[in-house]
Amino acid sequence: MKKAVILLSFISLYTFAIIGFNPDTSQADENNEAVKAITLGEKTADHKRFANVEDEETNNKSEDIEKTVKVEATAYTAFCEGCSGITKTGLDLREDPEQKVIAVDPEVIPLGSKVRVPGYGEAIAGDTGGAIQGHRIDLFMEENGDAMDYGRKQIEVEIIES
DSSP: OHHHHHHHHHHHHHHHHHHHHOHHHHHHHHHHHHHHHHHHHHHHHHHGGGHHHHHHHHHHOOSOOOEEEEEEEEEEOSOSTTOOOBOTTOOBTTTOTTOOEEEOOTTTSOTTOEEEETTTEEEEEEEOOTTOOSSEEEEEOSSHHHHHHHOOEEEEEEEEEO
8 A cells, every 4th residue: 555655656746747847848838828818819809899789788778678578599690591581570681781680579579679688789679580489589690600609698688669
C-alpha cells in the first residue's frame, strides 16, 4: 500500500512537472486564450446588432400594457423554399421585409394585436403557423442567418393593443 501511494505521488509530481513547466505548453495556453478572446469578441459584436432595438423598447415603454404573456419564441423567414411570404392576415413580408411581424396562436394572442417583444421591438401579431400552438410565437426576420441565430428563448411579451 505504501509503495502504491509513493508511486502515485511520483506520477503526480512528474505529470505536474511536465505540464506546469513545459515552455511549449505555456505558449500553447497563451495562444488558446487569444483564440478564446477573439471568439468571445466576435460573439459580442454579433449580438450587438439587436442592441438598438432594446434601447427603443425601453424608451417607448409606458403604462399601455393590456396583458403580459410568457411564451417560447423562435424566428422564421419568408425567404425559404415553399414559403409564400404572405401572412395569415395578408401582409406581404417579401414586399416589405422591414416589417415587424410575429406568428401566434390566436387563442393566446389575438391576430392583429400590437405586441412588444424583448430584443425585437414592437410588432404586429399577423401570422400563424402549424407549430405555433399555445404559448409559442415565431418572430419574422428578413435574413435566414438572423432567424437561426435567434434560436429558442423563453420570454415575456407585452400585448399593447388587441
